[in-house]
Amino acid sequence: MKSGFNKRRRRLDPILKKKTVAYIDYKQVKTLGRYVTPQGKMFGSKRTGFCSQNQRQLMIAIKRARYLGLLPYIGTTLKD
């Protein structure tokens, strides 16, 4: 009998097609933009498929990009 624990599959990141990435930088604005919703919220690791290290790097990179005005804190859909 198959165990129910195996059912939860990790979806691989559709953009990078890898489980681990060398480094996620705040200057890669186009890439970072793919990991936030139109409202400006970042995706969770379940959606991105990143390992915890990469997900942490993504979080730091997005926060840095937001501070510098490269990414919005609140997306255009909610501003008006």
Add this chain to the structure above:
Amino acid sequence: MESQIKRLYEGMFVLPQSFVREDQQAAFDMLQDLFKKFDVEVKHLDIWAERSLAYEINHVREATYILTYIECTPEKIAKVERAVHISDNILRCLIVKPEPEFNLQEYIENLNKEEEVAEEETVAAAAVPAPVAEELASEEVK
């Protein structure tokens, strides 16, 4: 006790685009003076991008991003950041450690190569005349 070990930092400075376009050299000099004041060694200083900001900062919508690589002791970073906060012309600044395995020499070489390629492309584009409409039409038939 102050640490004497110098290390490499990456600094991104956000300036209003109008200010930089007015006099680019003056903007660069302003940053150079700032670093000089705190005895920070500048390894690289150049414009990274010109973009519109994701949100308004100090009633400014268009900004120029200046990327710098500096070498100094960790204590100097706080002093530079404080000076930037007081400054009127710098909207934001972010000084962080560069990514692991970052090589400044390689980065500068790549930049120079890209510039050369871009120059060659512009020269080549200027030399080759634009295709005439008849030529385009014949290509379509083929």
